[in-house]
Amino acid sequence: MPDLQERLQSALRTRYRLDREVGRGGMATVYRAEDLKHRRPVAVKVLHPHLTSNLGAERFLREIGIAARLSHPHILTLIDSGESEGIFYYVMPFVQGESLRERLAREGRLPVEAALEITRRVGAALAYAHAQGVVHRDVKPENIMLHEGEPMVTDFGIAKAITAGSAESLTQTGASIGTPAYMSPEQAAGTRDLDARSDEYSLACMLHEMLAGEPPFAGGSPQALIVKHVLEPAPSVRARRPDVPEAVEQALLRALAKEPEERWGTVLDFTHALSLPVAVTPPDQTTTPLNLAGAPRSIAVLPFVNMSADPENEYFTDGVAEEIINALSKVQALRVASRTSSFAFKGKSEDIGEIGRKLRVATVLEGSVRKAGSRLRVTAQLVSVADGFHLWSERYDRQLEDVFEIQDEIAGSIVRALQVVLSDTERKAIGEAPRAQVEAYDFYLRGRQFFHQFRGSGMQFARRMFERAMEIDPGYARAYAGAADCCSFLYMYWDASRTNLDQADAYSRRALELGPEIAEAHASRGLSLSLSRRHEEAEREFETAIRLDPKLYEAHYFYARAEFQQGKYEEAVREYMAASRVRPEDYQALLLVDSPLTSLGRIEEARAACRKGVEVAMRHLELNPDDARALYLSAASLMHLGERERALDLAARAQALDPEDTSVLYNVACVYAIGGEVDKAVRSLERAVQNGFGQREWLENDSDLDSLRAEPRFQALMRRL
Helix, strand or coil, X not given: CCCHHHHXXXXXXXXXXXXXXXXXXXXXXXXXXXXXXXXXEEEEEEECHHHHCCCCHHXXXXXXXXXXXXXXXXXXXXXXXXXECCEEEEEEECCCCEEHHHHHHHHCCCCHHHHHHHHHHHHHHHHHHHXXXXXXXXXXXXXXXXXXXXXXXXXXXXXXXXXXXCCCXXXXXXXCCCCHHHCCHHHHCCCCCCCHHHHHHHHHHHHHHHHHCCCCCCCCCHHHHHHHHHHCCCCCHHHHCCCCCHHHHHHHHHHCCCCHHHCCCCHHHHHHCCCCCCCCCCCCCXXXXXXXXXXXXXXXXXXXXXXXXXXXXXXXXXXXXXXXXXXXXXXXXXXXXXHHHHHHHCCCCCCHHHHHXXXXXXXXXXXXXXXXXXXXXXXXXXXXXXXXXXXXXXXXXXXXXXXXXXXXXXHHHHHHHCCXXXXXXXXXXXXXXXXCCHHXXXXXXXXXXXXXXXXXXXXXXXXXHHHHHHHHCCXXXXXXXXXXXXXXXXXXXXXXXXXXXXXXHHHHHHHHHHCCCCHHHHHHHHHHHHHCCCHHHHHHHHHHHHHHCCCCHHHHHHHHHHHHHCCCHHHHHHHHHHHHHHCCCCCHHHHHCHHHHHHCCCHHHHHHHHHHHHHHHHHHHHHCCCCHHHHHHHHHHHHHCCCHHHHHHHHHHHHHHCCCCHHHHHHHXXXXXXXXXXXXXXXXXXXXXXXXXXXXXXXXXXXXXXXXXXXXXXXXXXXXX
């Protein structure tokens, strides 16, 4: 009688070619295979026969089909499923990396920041699935894959599919369906109608294990574990690990409550409660207090509150606020806090005066969005930081397609309330924002939400959303520009492939054809051309973008990077400083200008830029404690300034957040190189290149790496690029 692999290969012969078995778990045996149609590696999972003896193919395929509709950057997509000759299987992308279980087996427990970040991202995936009516039922480290440091939740809906046709309860079926160490009490008791709060409990068990090195209840038989979940109080994680903040423990204990009604209302409520501020050492310099009364023409646009019944509309609500920020940023006489700074207050209930002090603005715009079918209600109010009085407020009850006019009207009303005089160009810029079909705009906003994560998987998902917007509205220039930027960033930081470079070129060219007067389209084109080393063309595009919108930060910032890559240090300094003037709260330009200044021999200016950049970055980290980029760029500057221990501490925090991210690896290598630790620096660079980093010009011109240039391993690395 043929074995299981032979039978499976026979059943799949027209679609997949099995390679080898790569894993075996409680529910399935996993094979690596090739998708013959699309020429890509996949994972084929075959359910164990004892789980499928009472399972009908029709019901299995129906239940698992629900999970197949899930599309989220932290969910491993279900590609295919089927049944043949009594073999039930499903197919997912083959992920290079390790499971969270494998990482825990290697490290025992994780750094606090890394454990919380994994929990937040898994929580985001669960919340998305819950909004679609899907409960996972088997959240555990084995079902979390770490791809380039990013957690990907696997096996959505599998437990539900297996139990769909069985009359047995979970406790009768055994530990294969729902794992005892992570089972909620109601799941352990055999409750069939599990809801999102069961997944919340399992996620809390997983977080406890990441922090303490073992789940809250461990040891003994599966039956003994089930009894512990139902009867015993959850243990203190701080008793096992005192450096866990008390606020994290309190959030964790609530999520581990025995009764679902006593837990957090949603998974997002739980993950929001896990916010962990990074302890930062204030700079030695004194900061000049902000004279709010003397700065009336400054504003922060806070993320609007989602008042819709569907929590999935969060991306739309954020998008409305972001569009208003973009419109106001075009006004020369108005200083607008960046999206990164303003959105750091999302979900927080801070006093307007405190927000104004932290963001150094005199006015704050807050509002809400309710989206229901084709109807849209937007409220907005402009508040004076000095006294809390409303300077202007309005409510808009319109059709969904009127969203563009609403955004224009809000921007115009703010300008009038602040008594800003507009030029003809500015008036045109904020009154004639690019339009699109509403459905395409919807996907565009989804793309922007994930684009801002600035992570490999989020960037891939953002590109798919922009491409969907382009399919719906082929004339939507901003969608093409967004897709081009995704491809450019993927090429720079995560996957230096020819495909990404070619797509960035094609999308940016089309964006420019459709929107020749859109500054963002020229900036996207300039970035793409610079990566293809067509530097003269790139410079013309950046110059055009700056002419169309002198306050477009990205035009100055990417122009500076392009000039630096060519070794044009004077020009790089000019554009970095211009970017800093456009966005004073941004730390990147100030910290990166150090390298071209050093190459020019302007050492004192370089040190001054480092000190100022670190000061700005520390303020940024108070609001955005999980920003790995702020951590590692500050670390390099601090090493230049001689603050070695502080530099290494920040570099370690960045690594804990994204240990396999190419940008983290490259910049941590810079920190080591500045500090004279050649071996650590080269090893980190080798990992960066192995993971997809491919910017040879940056390595050639980065003065931070000067200590490595005589090292044979560094020279060999350069030859590979």
